[in-house]
Amino acid sequence: MKHLIRLLLLALLIAMPAWAGITGKITGTVTDDKGEPLAGVNVVIEGQPRGGATDLDGYYQILNLPPGVYTLMASSMGYASARAEQVAVSVDLTTHQDLVLKVSAIEGETVTIIAQREIVQMDQTFSASYVDASELKALPVTELSEVVDRQAGVVDGHFRGGRKGEVLYMVDGIPVTDVYDNSSGVDVQVSMVQELQVITGTFNAEYGQAMSGVVNTVTRDGNDKLEGSVNFYAGDYVSNSTDKFWNVDELEAFNIGNAEFNLSGPIFGIPKLSFNMTGRYYKNDGWLDGLDLFDPLQNSFYGDNNGRVFRVFMDEYQGFNGWVTQTGDTLVFPVDHYLDSLFWAQDVQNWSADSLDTWMTWANEYSRELYLMAEGDDGDSAEYVHMNTEVKRSAQLKLTYAFSPTSKLRLNYMINDRDYQEYSSSWRFTPDGRLQRYSLQQTSSLKWDFVPSSATFMDLSVSHSLSRYHHWRYEDIMDSRYMDTSEWPTNAYYYYDFGGANAWQDEYTSNTIYVGTASIGGTENANFQRRTDSWIGRGNVSHQLGRYHEMKTGFEVKTHRIFFWDRNVSFRDGEIVEPLGANYNRYTRYPYEGAAYVQDKMEFDQITLNIGLRLDFFDANWKLPKDLTELRYLDDPNTEWEDVSMKWALSPRVAVAYPISDAGMIHFSYGHFFQRPSFEVLYTNPDLELTGTDTIVGNPDLKVERTVQYEIGLQQQIGESTGLDVSLYSRDIRDLVSTDLIIETTTVDYYYMYTNRDFGSVKGVTVTLDQRIGSSVMLGMDYTWQQSEANASDPAAARNEAAGGGEVNKYLIPMDWDRRHTLNLTGSYNYNDLWGVSTIFTYGSGTPYTPDPSSDEPVVGLLSNSGRKPVYMNVDLSGYYNIPLPLPNGHAMQAHFQVLNLLDRANENGVYSKTGRAGYDLDWQSSAAELYVEPTHWSRPRQVTVGVRYSF
Numbered sequence: 001m002k003h004l005i006r007l008l009l010l011a012l013l014i015a016m017p018a019w020a021g022i023t024g025k026i027t028g029t030v031t032d033d034k035g036e037p038l039a040g041v042n043v044v045i046e047g048q049p050r051g052g053a054t055d056l057d058g059y060y061q062i063l064n065l066p067p068g069v070y071t072l073m074a075s076s077m078g079y080a081s082a083r084a085e086q087v088a089v090s091v092d093l094t095t096h097q098d099l100v101l102k103v104s105a106i107e108g109e110t111v112t113i114i115a116q117r118e119i120v121q122m123d124q125t126f127s128a129s130y131v132d133a134s135e136l137k138a139l140p141v142t143e144l145s146e147v148v149d150r151q152a153g154v155v156d157g158h159f160r161g162g163r164k165g166e167v168l169y170m171v172d173g174i175p176v177t178d179v180y181d182n183s184s185g186v187d188v189q190v191s192m193v194q195e196l197q198v199i200t201g202t203f204n205a206e207y208g209q210a211m212s213g214v215v216n217t218v219t220r221d222g223n224d225k226l227e228g229s230v231n232f233y234a235g236d237y238v239s240n241s242t243d244k245f246w247n248v249d250e251l252e253a254f255n256i257g258n259a260e261f262n263l264s265g266p267i268f269g270i271p272k273l274s275f276n277m278t279g280r281y282y283k284n285d286g287w288l289d290g291l292d293l294f295d296p297l298q299n300s301f302y303g304d305n306n307g308r309v310f311r312v313f314m315d316e317y318q319g320f321n322g323w324v325t326q327t328g329d330t331l332v333f334p335v336d337h338y339l340d341s342l343f344w345a346q347d348v349q350n351w352s353a354d355s356l357d358t359w360m361t362w363a364n365e366y367s368r369e370l371y372l373m374a375e376g377d378d379g380d381s382a383e384y385v386h387m388n389t390e391v392k393r394s395a396q397l398k399l400t401y402a403f404s405p406t407s408k409l410r411l412n413y414m415i416n417d418r419d420y421q422e423y424s425s426s427w428r429f430t431p432d433g434r435l436q437r438y439s440l441q442q443t444s445s446l447k448w449d450f451v452p453s454s455a456t457f458m459d460l461s462v463s464h465s466l467s468r469y470h471h472w473r474y475e476d477i478m479d480s481r482y483m484d485t486s487e488w489p490t491n492a493y494y495y496y497d498f499g500g501a502n503a504w505q506d507e508y509t510s511n512t513i514y515v516g517t518a519s520i521g522g523t524e525n526a527n528f529q530r531r532t533d534s535w536i537g538r539g540n541v542s543h544q545l546g547r548y549h550e551m552k553t554g555f556e557v558k559t560h561r562i563f564f565w566d567r568n569v570s571f572r573d574g575e576i577v578e579p580l581g582a583n584y585n586r587y588t589r590y591p592y593e594g595a596a597y598v599q600d601k602m603e604f605d606q607i608t609l610n611i612g613l614r615l616d617f618f619d620a621n622w623k624l625p626k627d628l629t630e631l632r633y634l635d636d637p638n639t640e641w642e643d644v645s646m647k648w649a650l651s652p653r654v655a656v657a658y659p660i661s662d663a664g665m666i667h668f669s670y671g672h673f674f675q676r677p678s679f680e681v682l683y684t685n686p687d688l689e690l691t692g693t694d695t696i697v698g699n700p701d702l703k704v705e706r707t708v709q710y711e712i713g714l715q716q717q718i719g720e721s722t723g724l725d726v727s728l729y730s731r732d733i734r735d736l737v738s739t740d741l742i743i744e745t746t747t748v749d750y751y752y753m754y755t756n757r758d759f760g761s762v763k764g765v766t767v768t769l770d771q772r773i774g775s776s777v778m779l780g781m782d783y784t785w786q787q788s789e790a791n792a793s794d795p796a797a798a799r800n801e802a803a804g805g806g807e808v809n810k811y812l813i814p815m816d817w818d819r820r821h822t823l824n825l826t827g828s829y830n831y832n833d834l835w836g837v838s839t840i841f842t843y844g845s846g847t848p849y850t851p852d853p854s855s856d857e858p859v860v861g862l863l864s865n866s867g868r869k870p871v872y873m874n875v876d877l878s879g880y881y882n883i884p885l886p887l888p889n890g891h892a893m894q895a896h897f898q899v900l901n902l903l904d905r906a907n908e909n910g911v912y913s914k915t916g917r918a919g920y921d922l923d924w925q926s927s928a929a930e931l932y933v934e935p936t937h938w939s940r941p942r943q944v945t946v947g948v949r950y951s952f
Helices: 002-014 133-138 144-148 353-366 500-506 797-803
Strands: 024-032 042-045 051-053 059-065 068-075 081-089 094-096 099-101 110-114 128-132 167-171 193-199 213-219 227-237 256-266 273-284 289-291 302-304 325-327 330-332 384-386 390-404 407-420 436-453 456-472 492-497 512-518 526-545 549-568 570-572 575-577 584-589 592-603 608-619 623-625 641-643 647-661 664-675 705-718 722-744 750-773 777-790 821-831 835-844 872-883 892-900 943-951
Touching: 024 068, 024 081, 042 059, 051 059, 059 526, 068 099, 081 094, 081 099, 128 133, 133 193, 144 193, 227 892, 256 943, 722 797, 750 797
Parallel strands: 024 094, 024 099, 081 110, 167 213
Antiparallel strands: 024 059, 042 051, 042 068, 068 081, 128 193, 193 213, 227 256, 227 943, 256 273, 273 390, 289 384, 302 330, 325 330, 390 407, 407 436, 436 456, 456 526, 492 512, 526 549, 549 584, 549 592, 570 575, 592 608, 608 647, 623 641, 647 664, 664 705, 705 722, 722 750, 750 777, 777 821, 821 835, 835 872, 872 892, 892 943
């Protein structure tokens, strides 16, 4: 705590409070019809008490405007008023709008112009994309994450080649990143968004705790008019790819369901108070099915000859005489055999003729149909079960109280939770034995805005973020329904026979398909939960110093509470006992961190400069043994401990934007970026329980991860409605978290500890082309060429290589997500606001995989990640129709549809190491048509939803 107090005082001395960008500004010059500047002209935002007066040069500026579209009014005695409509403002950017006043003898005369959105943003010094509310509605997306993934420089969730977890996620300037693993936090619904800002370049010093990018979502305030909407849609996966996905051709109209509402306006009876709120319920039963063949609680092995499930086991090749007995209609298999594998047809071919005759005689006598899934005499059958299901609930409430035109208080509350299960082929025949998973994210914030003068803006805030996650089959660790499956044949081979016993006589494998290894009972016995609470104090002072300097300075302080509890169900003599040792891991930690920065945006007539300096610190607030070779339990009095040190990072950033014409500009930027390692790796295995030589131990003394990034870019207007944006970038990455620190001990051979040793390099080019043809047609293209290389793709790679007998990489190889070419094409058409369609086409070259050197294919180049998967292609389509019903003014009814993966293309996301393809492996001896295909190797099949929206 003493360190925190010192840093807080230091930050206060260095800077006033800090806040990430959520506003922009409008500047311009007011002249008469002869081009002479006019001083003292009042320029205001229509409907708002915001504005300014021109100086002697006719220059005006209006600061700290939330993103949106505004109408400007300029007036002066003796001149007709000038009005500029549709003036668009974006976060962190300056919109330039000149106005002309004409001499007029008619009092009250107004000259109106329609402002054109700037195609080239002359003051943009880094690569970023901006998507406003109207553009979001036109895209075939239902989640903001889908929009983010389609921006130039973003490949499969990775920003400019970085690892996941290197992105800062913000809502209204408040960080919502889950600090435990640096993943995204709360979701914001599309209906609440005013503007989405995605920064992939060298962002300003006001943004920290990120190395690769920033996603900043600005939500709408309520206004003085009551308005709202409700939206319902439902659908299913419509595909005939039953060779890849079981039961996918069975149509279920409500397999996918969504219901949401949005309501905003004033709160009647409380002047100056407005609200905006939304709520959503979404469920998706998924497209990956299993068969409910085995009871998780069943621990005896038998079959019956009424066409039910047969479980035929063998520990060596032998006949069944004397091994299988019959009691009534039940075939009984003795449990005292060590059950290794399920009988499968390929073994039949290796038997002697006598053994084969014995088997066929038994099969004909005791089984009318040999099925793993079969209809019995009574018509019963095993049922398909959805295995990648989810239910999501979310809500947001934003209250705004205007004390005065220059002072506002905002209360924002966001929450979303998710109940879900993950698909696993190992449990495809016992789906009821899988883990139930639950996550919850919640953020509450209170923010005060204050404008003491036309040139100064301040805000202060405090926020609390909560993240919870758990998975278990049953919440109670002592629940008797947990099963000890340590002696069960969980790696059994299965065949699924369509033809029955007679087919086996004709041809042993012609009517069967391989269905892989899977559990035949029992439960997943993990029991895990964690919780993260974060308190954040922030603020901002922004001051326009004269015409050319916009100064920002500030700090933030964060405190966290990390609770972690990981248990595996333990058994002794068949009974559940309290887990201890390696089966038990629990801790609570209280780390803290903060930052201070100063930044100057200099906007001269011919150049814009962004110069900033940021100071970050964090303290894991924990300790390590002085002698890492003598690890003992945390409470062992013989172990000497020492506190880890506080970590500091100073990051300078410089960016320049230089106009080369009235329709083009170039920009250059350079910056150092730092990020605290996730708390997940800081505190792994905190009790120092070594279970073997492959154990990983966390390291609370890790340094910050860092990268240096360079970027140069060009923005150019082509014609009247087309904009071109080209950026070249390079990243040098150092001190990434790794597990190549091997420590020899006196108790076990060695263990692995997290350390800062991984490194990488990224270089790339992005090309963005946008075209607007009137108000009806919008076309866009985003292309990324990128080379992402590192010595390891994830922190555990070094340990995994060493544990498998390989060598730790000391050279650069392609990262797992190194997709060299990515192309996104977007288009939308709106016909007189009656109906419209939009589409997105995505192409991506293959990502790497590591070939197996024993394959028949030649191994070229580096062994690790030297192969390439097939290309990825996808087309999404959406459309709407505004139903012309006799509704009151302001009310509307709309029908809409969405088709994801329109062409039902089966993209190969996962491949076998010996073939480089998703559908077959050289280890299999049957033909490809007879083999079971791992469904998770393929992308999602075609998804179709239809719905209706009512708004007022």
